[in-house]
Every structure is written in C-alpha cells, then in structure tokens.
Amino acid sequence: MLAVLLPILFLFPSAARAEAPTLELAVELDPATRRLAVRADLSPASRDFRFELHEALEVTAATADGKPVAVRPAERRGFIRTWQVALPPAAERLHLEYAGTLPALDRTLDHRDVVQGLSPVASAEGSFLPSGGGWYPRPAALFAYNVTLTMPGNQRALVAGRLKSEELAGHGSGHYRARFEFAQPADGIDLMAGPWVVREKMMPRASAEPVRLRTYFFRDLDAIPGLAEGYLDDSQRYLERYGKEIGTYPFTEFSVVASPLPTGFGMPTLTYLGADVLKLPFIRATSLGHEVLHNWWGNGVYVDFAQGNWSEGLTTFMADYAYKESESAEAAGAMRLGWLRDFAAVPAGDHQSLADFRSRTHGAAAAVGYGKAAMLFVMLRDTIGEEAFRSGIRAFWQTQNFRTASWSDLQAAFERASGRSLDAFFKQWINRAGGPAVRITAADARRTAEGARLTLAVEQNAPAYALHLPVQLVFPDRAEMRWIDVDKARQAVTLDVVAMPTGVRLDPELQVWRMLGQEQLPPILRQWVIARNPYLAQASAAPDVREASVALAQRLFEVSPHAIAPGEITKGSGPVLLAGLHADVDAALERAGLPPRPERLAGRGSAQVWTVAVPAGAPVAVISARDAESLRALLRPLPHYGAQSWLVFEGARLVERGVWPAPTPLIPVRAAP
Ligand SMILES: [Zn+2]
Secondary structure, three states: OOOOHHHHHHHOOOHHHHOOOEEEEEEEEEOOOOEEEEEEEEOOOOOEEEEEEEOOEEEEEEEEOOEEOOEEEEEEEOOEEEEEEEOOOOOOOEEEEEEEEOOEOOOOOOHHHHHHHOOOEEOOOOEEEOOOOOOOOOOOOOEEEEEEEEEEOOOEEEEOOEEEEEEEEOOOOOEEEEEEEEEEEEOOOOEEEEOOEEEEEEEOOOOOOOEEEEEEEOHHHHOOOOHHHHHHHHHHHHHHHHHHHOOOOOOOEEEEEEEOOOOEEEEOOEEEEEHHHHOOOOOOOOHHHHHHHOOOEOOOEEEOHHHOOOHHHHHHHHHHHHHHHHHOHHHHHHHHHHHHHHHHOOOHHHOOOHHHOOOOOOHHHHHHHHHHHHHHHHHHHHHHOHHHHHHHHHHHHHHHOOOEEOHHHHHHHHHHHHOOOOHHHHHHHHHOOOOOOEEEEEEEEEEOOOOEEEEEEEEEOOOOOOEEEEEEEEOOOOEEEEEEEEOOOEEEEEEEEOOOOOEEEEOOOOOOOOOOOHHHOOOOOHHHHOOOOOEEEEOOOOHHHHHHHHHHHHHHOOOOOEEOOHHHHHHOOOOEEEEEEHHHHHHHHHHHOOOOOOOOOOOOOOEEEEEEOOOOOOOEEEEEEOOHHHHHOOOOOHHHHOOOOEEEEEOOEEEEEEOOOOOOOOEEEEEOO
C-alpha cells in the first residue's frame, strides 16, 4: 500500500515525516437528523492533552489504555470549545467518544461565508465538516489518519485520502461505509457527504499505481450528458500534465465533488466545487486545472503562512496563466494587463507585500497574492531562463513534498537550479509593497559605423528596484525587443543597434510588475461601480427602457447617479453610463462625437456593454440592448464583471468579455546630428 510513497521516502528520508502521529476515526453521520457520533483513537504528544471540538459536540466517554480518564471542557472561542485531558504516566493510547447534533446547512451562504464560517454543517442535501470546524481531535500540527465513515444507504461520503474499502449493506434502510487512509502528514481533515451518484475511471501510470478518478455529483448534475465523463477525462489530462512538469502525483485518488454551497476548494485528492459552478462551461478549462495543481502546491507542499502564501501565485502561474499562454500571446498579455489593472485600482494605502499575503479575503489582497505573485514567476522565468526555471520547480517539489515551505525555500531551489544568487530579486518582490513606477524620459541616438548607439534615460522612484526590463525598439520597417537592467533612480542605458530607431517603448507587453501610468489603464467597469460622482444618460425615450436603465444604474453604481442629457455625455465630471436600445445608443454616440460601437461587439448577443475613454473628460460606459427585457436581464450578472472593459450577454448569460488593450506610449528617438 505504500508503493507510491516508497520512492519518495527512499530518495528523501526525513525524520519529520516519519514522526507524524496517526489519528483513527470511526464516524457515523445521519445527515437527515444531523446527528454525528465519533470514536477517536490517538496517541497524544503530551500528557496534558488539549483538543478542540465544536460546541454542538459533547464528549461521552474517554479512556487511556482502556481505563477511564477525566475530560474537562476548558476555554471557549466562538463556536469552538477546548477540552482537557490528563493522561496517566504510562498510558499510550487515548480513546474518545463524542456526539451531537450539527448545525443545519444554510444554502443562502455565499463563498465568503463558507470560507470564513468553518462551522460543520449537515443536511440530507449535503454535509460539509471543514478541517477547522472542530469535528475531530487534532493530535498534532501535521498528522496521518484513518477514517471510517458510516452513512445511511442513500448517502455517500468521503475525506481526502486513499479509499481502502467501500461497502453498501442492505437496501434503502441499509448503510454505506467507506474507509479512507491518509498516510502522509496532513494538516487537517475535511469531510463531505451528499446524496451523490458516483462515477469512476482508473487512470493508469507507467511507474506508479493507477489513480482512481471519481465524480461525486448530485443526480441532476450527473444526468447532464457528458458532464461527469468530461470531468473525469479532464482531471486525468491535468494530472498527467503536472505529473510530467513537477513530479509524480503523490496520491492514488482524485475526485470532483459537488457541493450544495457555492464553494471552490482544492483539497488533497479532491476538489469540492459548487454544483452550480460545475455546470459552467469554463470551469473544466480553468478552475479544475487550478484545483488539481493545488495537490502539489498547498496540499503537497504546505504553506508557511507566517512568511506569506506562495501557493496561490505559483498555482495561478502554472495553471490559469499557463493555459492563456498556450492559447495565444495576446491572451497571456491580457491576463498580465488584468493583474496590473486590478493592482492599479488598489489605493496605495492598501498595498501589502507578498510576505503579508495569507489568503483572498478582499480584492486588494487578491491583486497581490494572485496577480503579483504570479507575475513574480513570469519575471523569474524571464530572468533565469526556461530550463533553469523548470528544474527549479522540480527540485522544489522533490525537496519539499509533504513539508512546510516558504518563499525562501523557493528562492533556494531556483538559486540551485540557476547557479546564481536571487536574493535581491526575491527580497524586493516579496518584502516590498507596491511596485516600481518606471519610465523612459528620453531616448537619444547617434550614428556609428555599425549602425547607431542609443542612450535611454530611465527613471524610477527611490528606493530603486533592480529591474530586468524589455524595451521595444521601433524602426521604420520593423520592431525589435531588447532587455536592459537598471537599479538606480536615474540611469542612462546605452544599446548598440544596427540601424537608427525612430522610437522606443518600455515593456509594451507588460512583462514586469509595476505601477502603470494613467494612459496605460483602459477603463474597466469597476471605475463605474466605485464612482463617487456618477452620471446616467438615457439614450432611449420608451418608458420601459428608461425604467430598466435606472434599475441597472442603481445596481451598478454604489451611489445614485445624476441625470445627464445624451448630448452632454462627454461633459460629465465623473464616469457616465449611457444606456438604451441599439439604434438610440448609436445615434447618441455619433451626436457626442464618440467612437461608434466596437466592431467586435456589433450584432452579437442580446446586450452589449463597453467602456470608452474620453480624451479630455470622464470615461463613458455604454449598455446597449435589443429591448427592455434584455436590459433587465443584466441586473444580476452585471456587477460581477468589474474587471472587464467589454461584455456580450445573451439574456443573463455572459457570452464573452475582455479588457481593452493598453497602449504603451512611444518615446520618439532624438537623433543627434
Ligand atoms: Zn487557488
């Protein structure tokens, strides 16, 4: 049963790994009555053992090596109660029994409530006992476990780990029982149960045990033609991809589990995703790969949270961003712009460093923990090269699997792989908040025998960052990319080129984390959402259209907008929303002298939304629809797309979205006589 682990253990023997204590749990859960009863066996590390249980659970029996011991409730924190037990000197094994009625599942919770709530919940439609919910006694920070789950026959249940056995006894009134083993040191146990239909596929592996792939879907989800099979096939594709890129998948199962709540969790050996989310077409192409990859980053190598969470950035880089790179250079560029755009929207006072990022609790944190951290890996790969980057990733996995690692362990792996110090690189990107505001202030060139010598004056705010920067040289007939290195607040950089360039652009493809200038920030809808002084212009006269437009404006803006005439839309002192039917909108744009409906949107969907930069005024956002009903259909979805510049809807369904490209200013080259 340890066949998969043996190669790892032989290659990297570790006392820390062997010492993890094992927790034995026998769990009985009846979701309909929400009754939970657990028998636990463990060897506490200390004689004076303290453990936490949810307030709904009462300890009913406790013995040490078969003899009764006293267990007392101690302090309480929120819904968590600490219990205390003093073990007799010679006793090894502690046996605990506890039971209670869990809180009911509240389907009105949103993802944030679920992430922050952490109370175990049960219901016949689905149960979730999260790792931090106090439903088991934790023997140590990291521990191995064996869990037997017993449920009514119409329910299925699982925890992360290897499925050792599974049985269904009797009919209807019978029970389902499954036994799971997690042999590696885990940092907690999440238990999920539901009235699921289970599908399975075995994924063969050349040099390791096969992986058991499963879907645990609700009946209606499972009935969608091809959906469960698609998840099984795509899970296999991702597991094979990352097995090759990083190192052998360290587990023998991977399951896609449907949640009645709008969650999105990646746990070892499984992902727990909201049933509604699982239906969305893009989940298999993006989120599934991201969650599969967390089996290596986060659940295979643990995060030392005290020193900053590196796993979201690395996972975003190797999943979400890598998929964009394989789609096209433009798609990858659009994602980098999105990161910088989101970051530019964060007020300077809210900037935090990567060392301070723990988890996605609010938008400002996500802009750093996901965007900046992913960009760090883009820059690192540009700095040390593709090959050293790949071997650094593999080395990090090999030395750190099932250990707790920090940014400095990543640094060490990439330093070994590249044979160079990356201290300055990691220090500035991990420890400093914000980013450099760097610009080329002048470009001068003089002719030489070989072509031309170009001198760039590069400036950034002090204290300066050490930057490896791409510069585009523009010639009359072509363009060429060169890299420069700067580390001072003001610096002259010379480049020898074969011909006289006419202009230069600094980092036009946005490959470096930095503060973009205003002119490089295409308007996105978030500017309307947070506007302090917004305007609404009605393009159409029909009362039902005007009514729908007012409702939409109230939903989009956080404050009530002023009315402005369609002819005055370029004169608003804050962001303007122009709403109406297609023909009326086209006429209003023409009257105002603004660019017409963008070609890529024209004729598509039942409603279109786009932003227009107004050269000498506040930006205008346009909502243009086929009819009043198509406008009303946007009420729910529209506020969710603040990061976008344009959207196409069919009814309430988003068909396409995007951010306008960011123009990089061209600095003309002054040619010396
Ligand atoms: Zn993630």
